[in-house]
Amino acid sequence: MLPREPYKGLTRKLVLAFDVGTTFSGVSYCILDPGEVPVIRGVARYPAQEHVGGDSKIPSIIYYDLQGDVRAVGAEALQEHIIEQAEDEGWVRLEWWKLHLRAKRLASSHIREDDIPPLPHGKSAVQVLADFMRYLFQCAQTYIQESHLSLWRSVENSIEFVLTHPNGWEGAQQQQIRRAVELAGLIPSDQEQSHVHLLTEGEASLHFCVTNVIASDAFSKTPIAVSDYPDEEEDQSDSQGVVVVDAGGGTIDLSAYSMKLSPTSFEEIAPAECCLQGSVFVTRRAHTLLRNKLFGSNYSSPEMIAQMTSIFDKSTKLRFRKPDEPSYIKFGTIRDKDAKYDIRSGQLKLVGRDIADLFEPSIKAIIEAFEQQMRAASTPVNFVFLVGGFAASDWLFAKLQEYFQPLGISFCRPDAHVNKAVADGAVSFYIDHLVSSRVARATYGIECYSPYNSQDPEHSARQHTSFIDASGKPCIPNRFQSILLKGTQVSELREFRKSFYIVLKSLAACTSHSTDIMCYNGALQEPQWLDVERSSFSTLCTIHADLQELAQTLRPQKSFLDRSKYYKIEFDVIILFGHTELKAQISWKDKVRVSLLLIHFLADRERCKGC
Incomplete structure (x- = not known):
């Protein structure tokens, strides 16, 4: 773990970090007490959450009724009685809504209008973000009140908010986030926003990697590849290149830094990269594959294709490892069969190579972004860390390892809750402030x-x-x-x-x-x-x-x-x-x-x- 000094402030303060993701979101926090060493914690209990205490994130799903009022958020939106009530009363279900906020300059020709569920009538993406952040804040408040007796009153007027966003978001998107903070009631509209700090997901992930991996004893013993250029050898002993790949649901962010360990400090060495090729786009390509494969069958209805796509997203996608072996989507009962369409005993059989092709645009985007950074970087790269929810894919990890290994680059994914890397790292950013310089992205x-x-x-x-x-x-x-x-x-x-x-x-x-x-x-x-x-x-x-x-x-x-x-x-x-x-x-x-x-x-x- 990264060694920290006791907090030098004069009064108690609460740091709250929100990681609002395309598919999942979470909150981390830290109570800063004068003279005490800061400890980063995660909100690990949310309404309707199945794995109480063991899951630090909730789905980024929100239901609105016909009047535009919020009816269910997060894990609550997955409850069967909520789904049934939503169908009966015509509620609007929103997921992947964060993509409505995307920076227009990012390459997005692969995104079709029907890929992103439309916003409810009269609701803007900023208002949806505000509603979701308000819910996250309420969950965080409840969790802290239940976990730390009599503490909330002492910090409720001394809260520092750290809000993360993809690397590719700039002024316009930052303005939208700050507006959402006001609409959510996190700070009064007439109050200066000096207590709101915006941070790229890439830099947040770097802080997580430093805290949980780079500062560990095991990392200090990791062998470093030696440069073929003698004049670079001396520089490498002093500073080493580190790239963090934050593979999330919507975006994949790459951030490159030079690292010094005594004392620990980082400088950005290349403009941050951002690709709209996160895991949801693998799922969207799977939706197209299923629709084409089952066209003309008894299983081609939009509802059935949506059900199979959901099963693919939750299980098949993560389990996929070998393109020379078939993959399966178990969607029905033993009576569901159609040999012509590779359906037997309620299972749809898919060719492994077809599944691998669904990942290919995302893998290609990561490699191209990495190479772009290497052309601009002033320091050779020794380490690459893969974090984020998409990092759970063994196939993604294997294909990237296949690329990095011949380059003599150490490639790894931290095994300690990579899905909470951004939220924990955002708190670390406020406490540790490890990056001393950055590179202009434009x-x-x-x-x-x-x-x-x-x-x-x-x-x-x-x-x-x-x-x-x-x-x-x-x-x-x-x-x-x-x-x-x-x-x-x-x-x-x-x-x-x-x-x-x-x-x-x-x-x-x-x-x-x-x-x-x-x-x-x-x-x-x-x-x-x-x-x-x-x-x-x-x-x-x-x-x-x-x-x-x-x-x-x-x-x-x-x-x-x-x-x-x-x-x-x-x-x-x-x-x-x-x-x-x-x-x-x-x-x-x-x-x-x-x-x-x-x-x-x-x-x-x-x-x-x-x-």
Whole structure:
């Protein structure tokens, strides 16, 4: 286990971490008492849970009635009387609803509209997330009250929430999570969200691996593969590369770090990767396989195919190990038989190779994402850890081991509750804070324009778009000025700053200014124009600066064109990316005032004031 120092805070505090997954969700927590060594625990008791005390997760299922009210959540939604009542009263059953929140830039051509159950009428994905988080909080509160007598009152107003999300989720999705926190009533809507911390599932999983594997005595004795390059050998003895593959229900997240063990510290060495190829997509491919195989039979009804798909998901998928052996779905009684469709004694026989093919896109996506990270990584990788619910698949593990072994990479999956890796790791993140620097996953900057330069071929090609600004100079629009480039390693205290100016015709127009922080996710190393790969640009947030006092100090200047008046405002745009959420500032000289707004507050482009 990772050695921890006693908590140095002055008052008791509760850390609650929510892992809301596509298929399963859970909560972990830690009571921080002054002078006591923190211990991470999991909520292991939920309503209607079969294995009391032995299961740390519940299904991410929620039932709504026709009025849009929540009727059953988690394990309760699997009870027979609930299912029967839902059918009688027309309730809406939601599962895999987290995929409605997915980042649009992630490759998702393999996802069809009917793959994800539609949301109830009048309900948004953010509202569903809020309802589910409210339920998780109630379960956590009940569990802590029952497990720790007289403790809840002392911490109910001192709670730190850590909420995890896939690696590929950025500003817009973080904004949705924070909005859901307010709707769920976890914090008052008028309260600052400083007690809410967002974290990628990849970094949470790293903390779990450090706590449960890397800090163990057995790990310290693991032999390290020696590089073929002598000049790298010395570096490897000091730092080693670690990749964590968090294979979940919806997404598969890969995070790469360099590791030092004395003292334990980590630095991200490549942009985090995120693939929409989790275990649910193996199940969806199985649904298509079954529908095609049984077409024209007495077993081809949508209800029967859905039943077989569910059985495949819960048993056949996890048991599959050998493509040269058949697999079976036991769905009926001894009377169910049809030799033409490989059905005997209530069992459907499937060719092992066909089952292996269902896993192939997910395996391929993991390998491609790993290779992408290796091309960007600054440190050779020695270890790869496989965690998450999908890690329970022996076939997935075997195929990845087959890939990593010839590379001399140690590949393993922790045997200690890998399905609670994210929730436990999220608490560890708050307590231990092991990652000291991160890598920018995209290029960030702002839209601007440039004075026209006839000697620049890029300007000449865009001459038809030119205009005259307030100072009388010809200018070219659609310029993108990068401030932070993709792949840049950023420490927590490092800031990235670029200077800009605007010119305006009237003093009244100078009382405020808004700047969009833009994100580029294309292939160019340093994009310069918005009209190239326009679809690769998106707006993360809008920063609004109140400049009324500054405007009173401005002096008019004369235009080059007609000697008319104009005003010039100089400012800096600052980006800080060392923490788990990106921050942006506008800075200008007026008694060194700074306008600061966090991106997650503004991802929906609301106009907010800050100073």
